[in-house]
Amino acid sequence: MSETQNIEYKQSWHDDYLDWVCGFANAQGGKIYIGKDNNGNVVGIENSHELSEKIPNKIRNTMGITAEVNLMKDEKTKKDFIEIIVQPYSVPISIRGRYFYRSGSVKHELTGAALNEFLLERIGKKWDSVPVPTVQVEDLKNDTFTFFKEKGIKSNRIDEVGRNDTPLQVLENLKFVDKNILKRAAVMLFHPDPEKFVSGAYIKIGFFRTDSDLLFQDEIHGNLFEQVEKTIDLLLTKYTKALISYEGLTRVETYEYPKDALREALLNAVAHKDYAGPYPIQISVYTNKIMIWNHGRLPENWTVEDLLNKHSSQPRNPDIATAFFRSGYVESWGRGMDKMRNLCLEAKIPVPQFSCKGNDFWTIFRKDIYNKDDLSKLGLNERQVKAVLFAKEKGKITNSDYQTLNKVSKATATRDLTELINKQIVFLKGSGKRDIHYALNLS
Numbered sequence: 001m002s003e004t005q006n007i008e009y010k011q012s013w014h015d016d017y018l019d020w021v022c023g024f025a026n027a028q029g030g031k032i033y034i035g036k037d038n039n040g041n042v043v044g045i046e047n048s049h050e051l052s053e054k055i056p057n058k059i060r061n062t063m064g065i066t067a068e069v070n071l072m073k074d075e076k077t078k079k080d081f082i083e084i085i086v087q088p089y090s091v092p093i094s095i096r097g098r099y100f101y102r103s104g105s106v107k108h109e110l111t112g113a114a115l116n117e118f119l120l121e122r123i124g125k126k127w128d129s130v131p132v133p134t135v136q137v138e139d140l141k142n143d144t145f146t147f148f149k150e151k152g153i154k155s156n157r158i159d160e161v162g163r164n165d166t167p168l169q170v171l172e173n174l175k176f177v178d179k180n181i182l183k184r185a186a187v188m189l190f191h192p193d194p195e196k197f198v199s200g201a202y203i204k205i206g207f208f209r210t211d212s213d214l215l216f217q218d219e220i221h222g223n224l225f226e227q228v229e230k231t232i233d234l235l236l237t238k239y240t241k242a243l244i245s246y247e248g249l250t251r252v253e254t255y256e257y258p259k260d261a262l263r264e265a266l267l268n269a270v271a272h273k274d275y276a277g278p279y280p281i282q283i284s285v286y287t288n289k290i291m292i293w294n295h296g297r298l299p300e301n302w303t304v305e306d307l308l309n310k311h312s313s314q315p316r317n318p319d320i321a322t323a324f325f326r327s328g329y330v331e332s333w334g335r336g337m338d339k340m341r342n343l344c345l346e347a348k349i350p351v352p353q354f355s356c357k358g359n360d361f362w363t364i365f366r367k368d369i370y371n372k373d374d375l376s377k378l379g380l381n382e383r384q385v386k387a388v389l390f391a392k393e394k395g396k397i398t399n400s401d402y403q404t405l406n407k408v409s410k411a412t413a414t415r416d417l418t419e420l421i422n423k424q425i426v427f428l429k430g431s432g433k434r435d436i437h438y439a440l441n442l443s
Contacts, residue, residue, distance in 0.1 A: 001040040003105040005301075006030035011043055013051050013082070018062055021086050022093055023100035023107040025065055026118070029088035030102060035081030044079030052082055059084075062095050092122045103300070113276035127275055128188065128317040131181040132197060137168050140190040144225050145170055148189075148327050155328025174323055185319035188275070189224050199278035200295075203231050207239055207285045219280075224270055224320065228329070231283070232263055239285045257290060257365050261343040265352065265363045267329055268336050269294035271321045274359065288374075292363040297356070304354050307337050348392055350442050370440060378423065383408065384416050388425060388440070396429070396437040 003009055006028060008020055013034050024030040034055075035045035045051065052071040059067045068085040092099060099110040099118065110118050120127060145167045152158030162173075167190070171177050176186040188194045194201045206217035218238075220230045236242065242253040269281050274296040284291040298307070299314045313334035315321035324330045331339070341351045344365070353364040369375070370392045375385045383406040390405055391397040397405075402413040417438055420426045426438040 003038065005102065005104055007040075008032045008105075009036040009038055009040055010034050011037055012045060013055070015058065018058060018095055019098075019100050019109075020102070020107055021059055021067060021084065022063060022095045022098075023102035024086035025063070025089045025093040026100060026110075027088065027102035029086050032084040032086070033081055034084070035079065042074040042077050042079050042081050044077065045081055048080035048082060055082070055084065063093050065089060065093060090122070092119055113274060116276055117274070126316070126318055128183065128185040128319045129178070130184050131178050132184055132187050133181050135182050135187050135191065135197070137171065137182070140167055140186065141192045141223065142167065144190045144223055147225060148323070151327040151329070157326045157328050174319070174326065176319060176323075183319060184275075185317065185323065188320060189323050191223055193221070194223055195221065198275055200280050201275060203227050203281045203283065205231065205234060205239060205283045205285065209287075225327075228263070228266055228270060231266055232259070235262055235283070235285070235290070240290075256367055257349065258343040258347045261340045261347075261352070261365070262290070264330070264336050264340050264343075265292050265365070267324055268363070269296075269361075271324055271330070272296045272316045272361070274316060277359065288367045288369070290365040292365075294361050295359050296361050297359055298361075304356055307354060308341075310334070310338075345442055348440070348442070375425075378425070380420075380423075380425075381416070383412075384420055387416070388420070391426060391438060391440050396439050397426075398437045 001007070006024075007030060008024075010017055010032065011034075017032065017034075020032055024032070033040070034051065035043060035048070037043050048071055052069055056067065056069045059065060059069075067087070068083075070083040070085070071080060072083055073080055099115055101108050101110050101118065108114075117127060120130065148170065149158060149163055149165065153160055153163060162170075165173070168177075171182065171186050171190075174185075176183045184198070187197055188201065191197075203220040204217065205220070207215045209215055218234055220227050220234070222230070236255055236259060240256045242255050245252045245254065266281075266283075269292055273281060273294045277295040279295045282293045284293070296316055298304070302311075311334045313321075321330065330336065337354065340363075344351045347368070348370065349368040350366040353362075353366070355362045355364075369378075370388055372385055372389070375388055380388070383402075386405055387397055387402050390401065394401075399410060399413050399417065402408070402417060403410060406413070406416075408416075417426070420438070421428065424441050427441050428436065429439050430436045
């Protein structure tokens with residue numbers, strides 16, 4: 001058996017391995033085997049009896065915790081090995097003033113922002129729930145309270161009687177006051193300048209011709225409500241284009257990317273950002289895509305695939321997320337990713353891509369490439385371009401549709417459609433002769 005989240009093998013004992021004990025104690029607990037190789041095979045250990053007595057004392061003396069240490073013998077090889085069973089602890093455990101944490105099959109030393117977050121969680125707090133004694137209610141922005149109440153009432157998340165609530169009553173209803181001291185969430189959401197207290201609490205937008213060719217940029221400051229509204233406005237009016245059409249006398253604007261999907265992605269970035277790191281949210285706009293980056297990790301043992309399936313809502317900053325929910329900005333059921341995907345499918349553009357590596361979380365929107373100019377650049381012939389546009393409008397195209405549309409034989413239609421499949425522009429759907437058709441590849 002190979003090493004896992006809860007199992008570690010060591011061929012011999014060194015006192016440095018006390019760091020691994022500390023890591024297990026701060027995570028989910030686990031077992032350390034002394035006298036086994038990396039594959040879990042018993043290789044034996046010298047002075048096993050002496051070590052089985054010394055190790056428990058070393059653990060107790062350096063960390064103040066106890067661990068079960070068992071001297072064992074392998075039945076096949078008749079060699080001794082030691083099993084150390086470490087229980088998870090609800091309080092932070094340190095060794096020589098340092099904190100370690102087991103993640104996957106790796107031991108990490110917690111420092112800086114990661115250590116700060118770990119210690120807060122161990123006392124039942126999140127970053128945005130920490131009190132800020134230097135800020136008073138009078139320092140906050142009245143216009144933002146009005147904005148919050150109006151949006152909440154409109155979305156039926158706040159009762160009509162709440163319209164007359166004072167700023168203090170709003171904060172108390174949101175549980176943003178702790179022993180008469182405002183929490184960080186109150187400062188981030190309602191203060192005119194949160195950057196006085198939190199470095200990097202703003203948003204940067206840049207328009208890039210290429211990764212190295214920045215044409216223009218903006219910075220958006222203010223509280224989080226103001227940042228969200230100003231950023232969406234800039235994205236739609238300055239950084240992307242809108243197709244103007246009319247339904248009777250009514251002017252209709254169709255954006256390159258669904259407005260609500262962009263808003264959802266931005267709200268996710270704001271609510272899940274690790275504000276302990278001094279890095280602004282960064283939005284890179286290109287002619288064919290928008291990339292939104294924020295500093296933040298997934299919940300422990302989660303993958304991007306978990307986000308794309310039904311999952312619980314575990315915001316990094318739950319107080320900020322609560323305010324966004326009460327204002328009608330977001331749901332509270334972990335449906336944000338699914339909502340963005342559906343909005344993009346409705347708009348007939350590719351679904352957004354998500355990636356997370358370390359503290360880098362990316363949401364990437366890709367533009368509608370299914371238009372005549374972009375399709376021609378992909379090397380499609382005129383028949384194929386007409387077919388893709390037909391499938392875009394109708395939702396699908398059959399081999400028979402292709403023949404009629406382009407006045408070609410079945411063999412030509414089959415060859416052209418096969419090329420579109422190979423270029424991953426369409427894919428085959430359905431079963432049985434009557435149900436077989438081709439649909440655009442929006443994934």
